[in-house]
Amino acid sequence: MKYAFFLGCTIPARAMNYEISTRKIATKLGIELVDLLDFSCCGLPVKSVDFFTSVVMAAKNIAVAEEKGLDMCILCNGCAVTLVEANHLLKHDEEMKKRVNKELEKIGREFKGTIETKHLAKILYEDVGVDKIKKEIKHPLEDFKFAAHYGCHYFKPSVVYERFDDPEFPVSLDKLIEATGAPPVQYSTKTDCCGGGILAVSQDIALKMTKTKLDELHEKQIDAMISICPFCSVMYDANQKSIEKDFEGDYNIPILYYPQALGLALGIPPDELEFKRNRIKPKEMIQRFNEKYAVPAEKPKE
Amino acid sequence: MGEGTIIVKELDSGFKYRVTEEPGGEHLMRCYACGTCTASCPVRAIEESFNPRKIIRMTILGMKDEVLNSDFVWLCSTCYACQERCPQDVVITELMNALKNIAVKEGIVHPGIASQAQEILKFGRVYEIDDFANKKREKLGLPSLKSDSKEVETIFKSTGIDKYIAKLEEEK
Numbered sequence: 001m002k003y004a005f006f007l008g009c010t011i012p013a014r015a016m017n018y019e020i021s022t023r024k025i026a027t028k029l030g031i032e033l034v035d036l037l038d039f040s041c042c043g044l045p046v047k048s049v050d051f052f053t054s055v056v057m058a059a060k061n062i063a064v065a066e067e068k069g070l071d072m073c074i075l076c077n078g079c080a081v082t083l084v085e086a087n088h089l090l091k092h093d094e095e096m097k098k099r100v101n102k103e104l105e106k107i108g109r110e111f112k113g114t115i116e117t118k119h120l121a122k123i124l125y126e127d128v129g130v131d132k133i134k135k136e137i138k139h140p141l142e143d144f145k146f147a148a149h150y151g152c153h154y155f156k157p158s159v160v161y162e163r164f165d166d167p168e169f170p171v172s173l174d175k176l177i178e179a180t181g182a183p184p185v186q187y188s189t190k191t192d193c194c195g196g197g198i199l200a201v202s203q204d205i206a207l208k209m210t211k212t213k214l215d216e217l218h219e220k221q222i223d224a225m226i227s228i229c230p231f232c233s234v235m236y237d238a239n240q241k242s243i244e245k246d247f248e249g250d251y252n253i254p255i256l257y258y259p260q261a262l263g264l265a266l267g268i269p270p271d272e273l274e275f276k277r278n279r280i281k282p283k284e285m286i287q288r289f290n291e292k293y294a295v296p297a298e299k300p301k302e
Numbered sequence: 303m304g305e306g307t308i309i310v311k312e313l314d315s316g317f318k319y320r321v322t323e324e325p326g327g328e329h330l331m332r333c334y335a336c337g338t339c340t341a342s343c344p345v346r347a348i349e350e351s352f353n354p355r356k357i358i359r360m361t362i363l364g365m366k367d368e369v370l371n372s373d374f375v376w377l378c379s380t381c382y383a384c385q386e387r388c389p390q391d392v393v394i395t396e397l398m399n400a401l402k403n404i405a406v407k408e409g410i411v412h413p414g415i416a417s418q419a420q421e422i423l424k425f426g427r428v429y430e431i432d433d434f435a436n437k438k439r440e441k442l443g444l445p446s447l448k449s450d451s452k453e454v455e456t457i458f459k460s461t462g463i464d465k466y467i468a469k470l471e472e473e474k
Contacts, residue, residue: 009428012435012447020442035445040426040454045418046463048376048402049411051325053461060453103460107453156382157395167386193344193381200414201376208348209379 001127003073003118004065005033006083008230009041011075014238015230017274018075021259022120024273028266029128029136033073038064042079043086055096056103058086062117063109071116073123077229081153081160083117088160119154121228121258122164125172133179138267139293140181144223144285146261147185148173149213149236151229152193176258177226180265185222189213194235210235211243214251223285224254226261233257237279254282264289313364321361324404326396333358333392339384345377352377354384354394361401370405376412406466419467423458426451 011019026033043057062083065072074080090097091113101110118126124133150170158167165172170191174184195209214236217225227233237255244251255278263273270286289295321327339354346352352374360369369375378398385395405411421428431447439446458464 007447012431012439013429016439016442016444019444023444037446037448038453040450041422041428045415045422045428048399048415049406049419049466050461050463051399051403053457053463056457056461057454060457103457106460107456152381152383157385167382191383193379193383195344195379197379197381198345198377200418201373201412202349205345205349205377206379209344212344212347 001030001123002032002034002070003123004036004039004068004070006039006042006061006065006072006074006079008074008076008079010078010230010234014234015257015277017260017277018230018233018257021257021263021268021273022075024268025259025263025266028263028268029124029133031073031123031128034068034070036064036068042076042082044078044082047082052099054082055086055089056100058082059090059100059111060104060107060109062087062090062115063104063111065117066112066115067109069114071118074117074119075228076231077119077151077153078231080117080119081156085157085160087113087115087117088162119228121154121173121176124176124258124262126164130175130179133176133262137179137181137265139265139289141261141265141289142181142183143288143292144182145185145221146177146180146182146256147187147217147220147222147225148177148190149194149225149227149232149255150191151227151232152191154228173226173228173258177261180262182261182265185220187216187220189216194229194232196231196235199235206235207239207243207246210239211247211249214240214243214249214253217253218249218251222253224256224261224282226258227255228258240280252280254278254280254285256282269295308363308365314366315364317364317366317369318362320404321397321400324400326393326398326403327400329390329392330358330361330397332390333362334390335359336389338387338389339392339394342383342387344381344383345379349377354378354398357401358392358394358397369401370408370410373412375401375405376415409466411466416467419463422451422454423464423467424451425449426454 043054047054150173155165177184192213195206199206260273321330337355382395431449436446
C-alpha cells in the first residue's frame with residue numbers, strides 16, 4: 001500500500017503529533033507514505049472567496065499525486081473534503097474539467113482523474129481493514145473509554161463521499177477505536193460541529209459550539225476524545241483551556257489523534273507518539289497504560 | 303414604516319437569478335421554507351440572528367443588500383447538517399458559499415477570510431514553512447516542506463481573485 005502523503009497547512013504548523021504518530025503507525029501496518037514537495041494549500045480557505053479557484057487549487061494538488069501514479073492519503077478533514085469534492089466533481093463534469101485544465105495548463109499540469117483521494121482514517125477502515133488492525137494489536141486498550149469525534153468534513157457531504165458512512169449515525173471511526181480494544185463511548189453530540197469553520201469570523205460563537213460537546217463528554221467521564229482532524233483538535237484541545245476560562249468550566253479532557261491511540265495499542269512506545277505536543281496531557285491515562293503493560297517510562301528507542 | 307417592514311420597491315427581483323447562476327446556488331428556488339435547516343443548524347442553536355431559512359427567504363425576495371451586508375453570510379460553519387437533511391435538496395451549505403462568493407464580487411468579505419487568502423497568495427499555504435520550521439522538522443526526522451507560492455500566484459491571477467484580495471488589503 002503506497003500513497004502520496006498530503007499534510008496540508010495546519011498539520012506541519014500546529015499538529016506535528018498527528019504527523020509523527022501517523023508515520024509510525026503507517027510503518028507498523030506496512031503503509032508507505034510518499035512525501036511530495038509540490039503540494040500546496042488544498043484550496044479550502046479560498047472556497048468562500050471563489051469556488052472555482054478552490055477547485056483549481058485542489059485539482060493542482062491531485063495532479064501532483066497523479067504525476068506519481070499514487071492515491072492520496074490525507075490527514076485533515078478540511079483538506080479531505082476539498083480534494084474529494086474536486087476529484088468527484090471533475091471526474092463527473094467534463095465541462096468543468098476542461099475549464100480547470102485550461103488553468104492548470106498555465107502551470108504545466110493536468111487533472112486526469114486517475115487517482116483516489118482518501119483520508120487516513122478511511123484508508124485504515126477500507127484499505128487496511130479493521131480485522132487486520134485487530135490482528136496487529138499488542139496492548140489492547142480495553143481499560144480506556146474513548147469517544148469518537150469524526151468532524152463534519154470527514155463524511156459529509158455524503159454525496160461526494162458516496163455515503164461510505166452514515167451521515168447521521170457514522171460508525172467507521174467507532175469501529176477503528178474498537179479495533180484498539182477500547183470500547184467506544186456513545187454520546188448524543190457525536191456528530192456536532194467543532195465550530196472551527198467560523199473561528200476566524202466569530203470566536204465567541206465558535207468556542208460556544210466547541211463547548212457543547214466538551215460539556216457532554218465531561219459528564220461521560222471519558223479518558224480521551226479521539227480526533228482525526230487537526231482543526232477539530234485545535235478547537236477541542238488547543239482552545240480547551242480558554243473555554244474553561246471564558247465559561248468557568250473544568251474539563252481536562254485529553255484529545256488524542258487516532259494514530260496516537262492506535263500507536264499505543266500497536267506497541268509503539270508512548271514517548272514516540274508525541275503526547276507532549278497535546279495541549280491537554282493524557283498523563284493519567286499513559287501512567288495507567290505504562291503500569292499495565294510494564295512499559296518503562298524512559299525506554300530507549302528501538 | 304416599522305422595523306422589519308419589507309419595502310417592495312427596494313427589492314432586487316433579479317437577485318435570485320444571480321444566485322441560481324452561481325455555483326452552489328442552483329437549487330435556491332426549490333426551498334419551500336420547512337425550516338429543517340434552521341432546526342438542524344448548530345450556529346443557530348447559539349446565535350439567533352443566523353437563520354438559514356430566513357436567509358433563503360430573503361434571497362428569494364430580493365433583499366440583496368440585507369443579505370450580502372449581514373455578518374450572518376459568513377457565520378455558516380459548513381457542517382453540512384442542513385444540507386444532508388434538506389427534503390428539497392436545496393444544497394444549503396453550497397448555497398451559503400454561493401452567497402459569500404457573490405458578496406466578494408461586490409467587494410464585501412469578512413477580514414478573517416481575506417487575510418487567510420492573502421497568506422496563501424504569499425506562501426502557497428496558510429502558514430509559512432520557513433528555514434527555521436524546516437530545521438525543526440529535520441531535527442524530528444521529518445522531511446522538508448516547501449513554501450512556494452508561484453503556482454498559487456499564477457492560479458489566483460488567472461482566475462482573477464488576486465484583485466479581490468488586493469482590494470481588501472487596501473481597505474485594511
